[in-house]
Amino acid sequence: MSSPTSTPGGRKRGRNANPSTRKFICFSVFLPNEVDMSSPLMYGTPSSRVEGTPRSGVRGTPARQRPDLGSVRKAPQVDLQSEPPSADGAVASEPNAGQKLVIWGTDVNVGTCKEKFQRFLQRFIDPTSNEDENAGLDLNEPLYMQKLEEISVVGDPVLNVNCRHIQSFDAELYRQLISYPQEVIPTFDMAVNELFFERFPDSILEYQIQVRPYNALKTRNMRSLNPEDIDQLITISGMVIRTSQLIPEMQEAFFQCQVCAFSTRVEVDRGRIAEPAVCRNCNTTHSLALVHNRSAFSDKQMIKIQESPEDMPAGQTPHTTIVYAHNDLVDKVQPGDRVNITGIYRAVPMRVNPRQSNVKSVYKTHIDAIHFRKTDERRLHGLDEEAEQKLFTEDRVQTLKELAAKPDVYERLSSALAPSIYEHEDIKKGILLQLFGGTRKDFSQTGRGSFRAEVNILLCGDPGTSKSQLLQYVYNLVPRGQYTSGKGSSAVGLTAYVMKDPETRQLVLQTGALVLSDNGICCIDEFDKMSDNTRSVLHEVMEQQTLSIAKAGIICQLNARTAVLAAANPVESQWNPKKTTIENIQLPHTLLSRFDLIFLMLDPQDEAYDRRLAHHLVSLYYQSEEQMEEEFLDMAVLRDYIAYARTYINPRLSEEASQALIEAYVDMRKIGSGRGMVSAYPRQLESLIRLAEAHAKVRFSEKVETIDVEEAKRLHREALKQSATDPRTGFVDISILTTGMSATARKRKEEVAQALKKLIQAKGKTPAMKYQQLLEDLRGQSETAITKELFDEALRALADEDYLTVTGKTVRLLA
């Protein structure tokens, strides 16, 4: 039973997903035979395929080749009793069994392995599962049995198995799977099919179920692949950079004798066909000819993947690896996709020349893909959760938690942020909170859509106050950061553009900075230099967190859940303290109100500050690297801390905290109402909530408490004090940001307009007046100084009332 029997069999093409141009005719030759389906060695070879008449049951359903596992297995099973096991290092997993058959070169016993896997399928329950794949399944029932049921309904004969589940269920089985995937996976296939047809004897599948394991823990990073991983099951992540055309690969050659028309089939063995020299029927030599369109082919595609930029050490170029996708995995991924690939790592020697004995002493390596998992799929669909669950070691988590337990963690972290930039404590704290972000809330059921969780910050101030440096730092800190300059970016550069892919000649959507920084931070320098057109796209992004695109026949809405960190210079190059923020930076207030915090970075100009600054700068130049490290947290720790908090901490408001927030909001409204103006809008309340949540995240707390709200209030007030103070009155006035004009200024404008109206009415019936004359008259009459701008505005106000018109230098009364 241990020798494989070769039986010719027909094959029905099970594939219809890819209507390519191949014209190979597939024959179904039914020969009565005995196929030993229990042997995995038979499995997957073309000869083992059976076309059964009753189209159900294990025997009735055609098996499908698995070129991903290597086309031919010639390995015999070894009876451990009769052969010394030392020869191949084959060790029986259960030594007390009477007769022990293992596959040659491994320690895999087919029967035990099958049994174990069936047990796994029948029993495995994962109540804590939160994978999106398992959506809609009852978590307290055996997971994979439900999946089999799904297969019987849907008819897609692929069973994806999470290796981590196998590991937690049976570590030994897992080890075998990782070490001998080529032998174990067919065994799994067999097991699953037996189980399936036992349970659903009447269901009809196109072909037999194939098991696709994923999430093997063996290797995560392309860089760490080494010769030990050859022929093992690995999972690596990377980015697809190129895909080849579809390649039909011959699996089985069909030969026909030119003399007697006797036909024979030869399997392709390691890329080679042994052409039969003699016809078995008529004994003519060299009479057999290959008939192409009766040979069997399978689909194959070469995919190149490259390390994702996050995994790379600095100063090195990314590595690439070739991946072969087979059958229905072909065309599953596109260049630019980020994928996790599970497959078998292979190395093939390179032959210089078949006729030469010299061989290049180098192997070619590739991965035969068994499973793809796109990691950035979620970016298009709204499914939440961080795509890549960053793995932290136990130690690391411990250090992070210790750090979080410290009472001054907030101050520590904020001072670790950009240590080369001096002071600006509150700004750093604001940015820190931005890095953590609030909790994402979904109100789509009530029609409001999801609430923004990201905190947007605008820095404005004098040139040379290291705004750009802060931006650069943040950009370097966060994994999904983008840095653009307002001067150099266009609307399409920020959003997305449609271009023709040079290879496929298809229109593809290339995403811009805002979409790329989804779940990250988009740093925009020289925000004020941005054209109005470009800025307008930010409106949607900064509140709805989506980006609608209608270009070249592509209409879609992309997620752009990005926090914006912008820096702007004042219009007059120096900040004019006599003017409001709006006047200084000349940005539309509709946009300004979308920033949670607006900070001014000004030169404080006092001696003590100067001294500290000087000390800071000088020490920057002479302290050694180690000294600096001691003083501040490592950038890597900070990065991990943020990543951990963002992934695992989702604070919710506590009762006291919500009371505190309400109070804070009411207070803010009250301040203004005393003077007849509004100093807070619901947007400000939302900002407060976000900031409080972010602060709770900094503490690794699942609950937002009063201290969080206090800090949020303080920071918000600080920012407001800086940016929304009315330079004329010295009061905080939020309407500067929301309407672009302070309430006093508006009042003043009205007064001047009224005064002007009165003046004109006093003049009596003069239909036309000189502009200059009128201005001088008004100035003479008014006790406060009337600027030309103010006068113009008053005129415009009156013109709006249809009281007068201004043409050139004359003012005409209407009606």
Added chain:
Amino acid sequence: MPSTHDWINNPLGVVEGMFAASQNNPSSGWEAKAVEFFKDRLKEKDAHTSVPSLNDVPLHYLKPNSLVKFRCLIQDMFDPEFYMGVYETVDPSTKVLRCGKYKDVTECGVDFNSRNTVTAERQTFYCVPIPGENPWFALILSHSYAGSSQARVVPSTSYVPSRQKRSYEEDDDMDDMDTQPQKQREPHTGALIPTEQHGNGDCKRLETEAPSSQMTPASHLDLNFPLPGEKGPSCLVKVYEDWDSFKLNDTLEVYGILSVSPALSALADEKDASSSLLDPAECMETAEEQRVHSPPASLVPRLHMLYAKTLPHNNPLLPSAPLEDNSAFLSSTLSEMASVRAELLTYLTHVLLGDALAAEYLILHLISNVYTRRDVLPLGKFTLNLSGCPTVASYTERFYQIIQQLVPCSYYLGMSLQNMNQMRLVPKKDYVANRLVSGALQLARNTSLFLDETQLEQGQLDTTGVRNVTALGNLISWQKVDYDFNYHQMEFPCNINVLIASEGRSLLPSDCQIHLQPQVGPATMEEYLSSIHMHPQASSQLNKLRIYLSVARLLDYSISDEMTKSVEDDFVDMRKDDPQSISAEDLHRMLVVARLLSLSLGQTSLSRDSWLRAKHIEALRRSRMEQHKCVNGNEP
């Protein structure tokens, strides 16, 4: 004599001997021993000079499988490859284990099913000669070789002249053979190549020599040099250990075994249609990729690294060992420092039309160096913008030639519209050929980049142009270049001295701007300029200046606590007088100026005098800028 050089002529013999000896004793760690052996040999006095250098000796004079050295820059890193570390021959009568390390091709049939095969991993780097090496460099090196009599004559008796001649022909023949199929492929792959050649033609590289007629016949093969108009051998360096310690753009001196087996070149051509059908693995690699990753060995030799050291500086005049280890040399140079500095100052003042202040700043610029980075901030860079350059008599070009005489590596980039719109400054990943296509900003550390803004003309920058200008701006502000990986960008830190010569204020950012005040009247300018000679001093004098610049850059520097205090006080005082006049940025600059000034005088810590002097020259410079501002009001 020849026996002592066995390890140079036949290093593989040494390796194999060690391998064979280790067979009885598997845990002997022969690999480490072999590397140690070569390291020890090279440490011997002058041993490294007797190793022929790939930089100077043409490839066909070098004996295959001998030990050579190569001074180079890592231009690209290929994927790691698995090779047969140990294999068994297939011939049953002589079934022996062979070592596959440091080799490209196995010698005899390999038994693939053997259980004794050991698979090992190695990494390939694509290395090019250090870009922008100035001509004097090679001159000095070849002088030093002439002295040791090892220059071109291969230290081997097996090389008979007649054979040399034949090898010439063989090489040529092989080239021709190579060219045929590649030329045929050109139409498909041509999209890239013409533009590159176009770029080559336009860039005005100020090489004095005419394009030499003995250029390799296979110049169509793009060897991917960062700078246009470069030549020299490029090399595929195979690294066996510690490859993670090397970084892109590192400058190395590699000692390794040269492999030019023709079988490697054959590999590319042997792909006939029939074999590719059955072996799909072969045909998956595109033709371009084949060309890049396995070019003919006669053009791109393979070098199996035994030992490599990173070069702390790139000046052949300095001892290659770190300065601290060479105290005699250091003390002698330090004592001379002040006098050499004075000499250099006079010379540069002369060159800069009699402007001593500008000359002072130029010296500071020439010895500047990014010595560390604080999070994103590079410290120690000192980009100088020399404004007010006369546009007559191609002054800037003459000026560059002087700089070329002083620094080991430099590059002149005329910022003409055409150059900016067409040149590739930023390296870009070419996924079809799977390599990093180099750009002019892929430079070794401490290379002087001379930006000539006087070449600026009116016109429109296209997309490439805007990107190039942005890249230059990033380079100056952050000392980094964002390499274009198509799907994302990757940031590579660099350390390049940028000098901008312009008429008005430069459009690029700079750390320091100084306006040139010529002491020469416009009428006599032409005459004066033509009198600035290329070689005013004897070459020994010139060498002194070169050593001075390199040493000053390598010195350590510190600020005492006392000085820190007084600098702080100074700053506070200055702010008190007029807070508008001095900002944090000015203090940054003054600290850098003080640092460089001290170093230029050979002082390794800041003294009161140097600080005052730094303040003084800064004040002079600022007052000059104010003046200039008054003269033409269009300056911002």
